[in-house]
Amino acid sequence: MRLADLTQHAGEWLRGEGPMYDVVISSRVRLARNLAGMPFLGKCTESQQQEIEQRLRAEVLAGPAAPEMFYVDVRAAGELDRKLLVERHLISRQHAEASHPRGVAVSGDETVALMINEEDHLRMQVLRTGFQLAQAFEDISRIDDSLEQRLDFAFHSRYGYLTACPTNVGTGLRVSVMLHLPALKMTGQIEKLFHAASDMHLEVRGLYGEGTEATGDFFQISNQTTLGKSERQIVSEFVDTMVPSFVQYERLAREALLAERPAAIDDKVARSVALLRSARLMSSDETMYLLSLVRLGANLRRIEGMDLKTINELFLLTQPAHLQRILNREMTPDQRAAARADYLRRKLNLN
Amino acid sequence: MRLADLTQHAGEWLRGEGPMYDVVISSRVRLARNLAGMPFLGKCTESQQQEIEQRLRAEVLAGPAAPEMFYVDVRAAGELDRKLLVERHLISRQHAEASHPRGVAVSGDETVALMINEEDHLRMQVLRTGFQLAQAFEDISRIDDSLEQRLDFAFHSRYGYLTACPTNVGTGLRVSVMLHLPALKMTGQIEKLFHAASDMHLEVRGLYGEGTEATGDFFQISNQTTLGKSERQIVSEFVDTMVPSFVQYERLAREALLAERPAAIDDKVARSVALLRSARLMSSDETMYLLSLVRLGANLRRIEGMDLKTINELFLLTQPAHLQRILNREMTPDQRAAARADYLRRKLNLN
Numbered sequence: 001m002r003l004a005d006l007t008q009h010a011g012e013w014l015r016g017e018g019p020m021y022d023v024v025i026s027s028r029v030r031l032a033r034n035l036a037g038m039p040f041l042g043k044c045t046e047s048q049q050q051e052i053e054q055r056l057r058a059e060v061l062a063g064p065a066a067p068e069m070f071y072v073d074v075r076a077a078g079e080l081d082r083k084l085l086v087e088r089h090l091i092s093r094q095h096a097e098a099s100h101p102r103g104v105a106v107s108g109d110e111t112v113a114l115m116i117n118e119e120d121h122l123r124m125q126v127l128r129t130g131f132q133l134a135q136a137f138e139d140i141s142r143i144d145d146s147l148e149q150r151l152d153f154a155f156h157s158r159y160g161y162l163t164a165c166p167t168n169v170g171t172g173l174r175v176s177v178m179l180h181l182p183a184l185k186m187t188g189q190i191e192k193l194f195h196a197a198s199d200m201h202l203e204v205r206g207l208y209g210e211g212t213e214a215t216g217d218f219f220q221i222s223n224q225t226t227l228g229k230s231e232r233q234i235v236s237e238f239v240d241t242m243v244p245s246f247v248q249y250e251r252l253a254r255e256a257l258l259a260e261r262p263a264a265i266d267d268k269v270a271r272s273v274a275l276l277r278s279a280r281l282m283s284s285d286e287t288m289y290l291l292s293l294v295r296l297g298a299n300l301r302r303i304e305g306m307d308l309k310t311i312n313e314l315f316l317l318t319q320p321a322h323l324q325r326i327l328n329r330e331m332t333p334d335q336r337a338a339a340r341a342d343y344l345r346r347k348l349n350l351n
Numbered sequence: 352m353r354l355a356d357l358t359q360h361a362g363e364w365l366r367g368e369g370p371m372y373d374v375v376i377s378s379r380v381r382l383a384r385n386l387a388g389m390p391f392l393g394k395c396t397e398s399q400q401q402e403i404e405q406r407l408r409a410e411v412l413a414g415p416a417a418p419e420m421f422y423v424d425v426r427a428a429g430e431l432d433r434k435l436l437v438e439r440h441l442i443s444r445q446h447a448e449a450s451h452p453r454g455v456a457v458s459g460d461e462t463v464a465l466m467i468n469e470e471d472h473l474r475m476q477v478l479r480t481g482f483q484l485a486q487a488f489e490d491i492s493r494i495d496d497s498l499e500q501r502l503d504f505a506f507h508s509r510y511g512y513l514t515a516c517p518t519n520v521g522t523g524l525r526v527s528v529m530l531h532l533p534a535l536k537m538t539g540q541i542e543k544l545f546h547a548a549s550d551m552h553l554e555v556r557g558l559y560g561e562g563t564e565a566t567g568d569f570f571q572i573s574n575q576t577t578l579g580k581s582e583r584q585i586v587s588e589f590v591d592t593m594v595p596s597f598v599q600y601e602r603l604a605r606e607a608l609l610a611e612r613p614a615a616i617d618d619k620v621a622r623s624v625a626l627l628r629s630a631r632l633m634s635s636d637e638t639m640y641l642l643s644l645v646r647l648g649a650n651l652r653r654i655e656g657m658d659l660k661t662i663n664e665l666f667l668l669t670q671p672a673h674l675q676r677i678l679n680r681e682m683t684p685d686q687r688a689a690a691r692a693d694y695l696r697r698k699l700n701l702n
Contacts, residue, residue, distance in 0.1 A: 263631050263632055263689055264632065266631045267630055267631035267632040267692070270629045270630060270631050271626055271629060271630055273629065274625035274626060274628065274629035274630075275622055275625060275626070277625065278621045278622060278624065278625035279618055279621060279622055279625075280614050280617045280618035280621050281614055281615065281618040338614050341618070
């Protein structure tokens with residue numbers, strides 16, 4: 001398994017399968033850990049950073065899952081490869097753009113990504129398609145337990161796991177889901193959801209994490225609290241109460257739209273298909289927005305002949321780095337807009 | 352020839368033929384006249400208005416062109432018929448919405464429309480497809496001469512023809528062209544043209560005359576001066592200098608766009624075709640805007656398989672009153688948006 005093989009399919013987080021897949025695109029669990037006896041990354045010398053990278057790299061590639069893992073030396077990787085990893089949600093933007101020694105170990109199915117020397121020495125992530133938070137939590141706990149047998153993580157008996165940023169102290173756990181909420185947006189109810197999320201101490205962000213605008217109709221919702229609750233408490237609140245209620249809001253909004261204004265939905269969906277199949281210039285933001293409406297139409301069975309697997313793949317394959325990798329050439333944004341439109345027309349006019 | 356027959360074709364002003372038809376949609380000449388010895392319309396009693404209407408109706412239907420003319424008693428006509436006449440540019444909005452005795456005589460080919468009791472007792476109009484102002488002026492002069500042999504028009508030896516509004520005093524002549532200027536609009540040069548027009552004492556308006564927004568990329572440009580120049584001077588300035596220079600600006604802008612950003616044009620045109628062929632809800636404003644871009648694409652030979660005659664007809668046939676007449680039912684704006692989209696899909700997905 002190599003990085004170059006990744007461009008040919010959708011990646012775990014956009015497979016468009018799994019429980020509640022009509023609303024929940026993907027589920028993600030992340031743990032932050034630091035090696036005891038070493039300064040936090042920002043306080044390290046470069047040789048210490050190198051030491052951490054080498055030590056953690058050896059450990060994460062030595063576990064029982066090692067045969068399925070491949071490692072990317074992110075500092076040595078080219079810009080396009082780093083962007084590719086960001087687009088696939090395998091590393092963060094910050095990790096891609098830094099300059100110190102760092103890397104990521106990824107499982108062949110992309111459900112597991114272990115970032116070394118991101119904000120913390122080790123950031124473990126499990127990503128699963130659809131609403132599979134409980135499963136993702138089981139996976140990450142197993143990985144954490146296995147690594148903890150061989151590594152000494154910085155831990156304080158009162159505060160819990162110590163992290164570079166105080167917002168992660170305690171469990172070091174962050175759980176999040178990527179939701180597709182077009183009906184709440186169309187009916188103007190999305191603001192209410194933002195307020196509800198804020199009341200529940202949840203954070204709402206765009207597709208690519210912190211500091212990004214919510215693109216199209218996708219919203220990433222995550223916990224803000226890592227301290228004072230057990231890991232299982234955090235996960236079970238999210239799994240049992242919060243996510244199901246958001247899913248329910250969106251489903252009700254879709255039903256109401258269909259009952260009251262079916263032509264409004266059909267119009268938006270039909271226009272989206274037509275534009276994706278016809279435009280000559282297309283930005284990745286517009287692509288995302290239009291694909292999300294096509295996805296809605298397919299989920300509501302308002303259109304036929306659109307293959308959901310193709311639609312889900314296109315979300316990712318039309319992103320800047322993926323597009324350049326697939327077409328095997330570097331391009332300016334203008335060139336990409338033309339190439340993206342061509343690629344979409346080719347993919348969507350097959351039948 | 353009856354009013355009901357008009358809904359099946361495009362009407363003279365949107366036939367899309369004639370000289371410089373790539374930019375000049377239509378040419379229009381209008382003369383304002385009032386009967387000597389009668390007060391202006393606003394000062395008339397209703398019986399005087401009736402007298403004027405009867406007298407002028409008899410005269411306009413007695414001339415040599417009479418066999419080709421049909422008369423619509425606008426006061427007696429239904430609302431839909433009156434709107435239909437407005438959409439075909441055969442009467443003004445004011446004429447449609449007034450309540451006093453009034454009417455219009457129209458030639459079978461719709462090039463001639465003689466409005467009785469609009470702002471003046473008689474408003475004569477000749478409308479021709481493409482850039483045919485000189486021809487239109489010859490036509491209207493002949494009609495004016497013929498009527499003047501039988502009627503005494505209010506005329507002052509110093510000021511010329513007297514009209515209800517001082518802006519028309521003198522020749523009572525207004526000449527105008529409807530221009531299609533998408534490239535000047537796309538390249539942001541349209542404001543310069545507005546300034547130039549203002550410097551030349553020209554007025555720029557939307558599709559339906561005074562007080563209307565310029566819809567899509569259509570602009571009606573007309574003279575503001577009726578006093579102090581002869582009729583032939585006004586027409587020849589317009590014909591020989593002004594209109595050709597505007598046409599030239601637009602053609603240069605189109606060439607520059609094609610040379611520098613062909614994908615930008617192709618994208619706009621392809622999106623317009625796709626939306627017209629796919630949308631489920633469509634307003635008449637959006638229809639106008641999209642059709643104008645399709646027209647541009649066809650004129651620049653950037654698309655094939657679109658019949659220009661169909662496109663030109665659709666501009667008019669998708670207007671609210673036409674649509675309701677064609678589909679033979681009265682509709683709310685929401686119902687029209689759905690019906691219009693259906694009609695467009697049917698018409699544009701034939702081949």
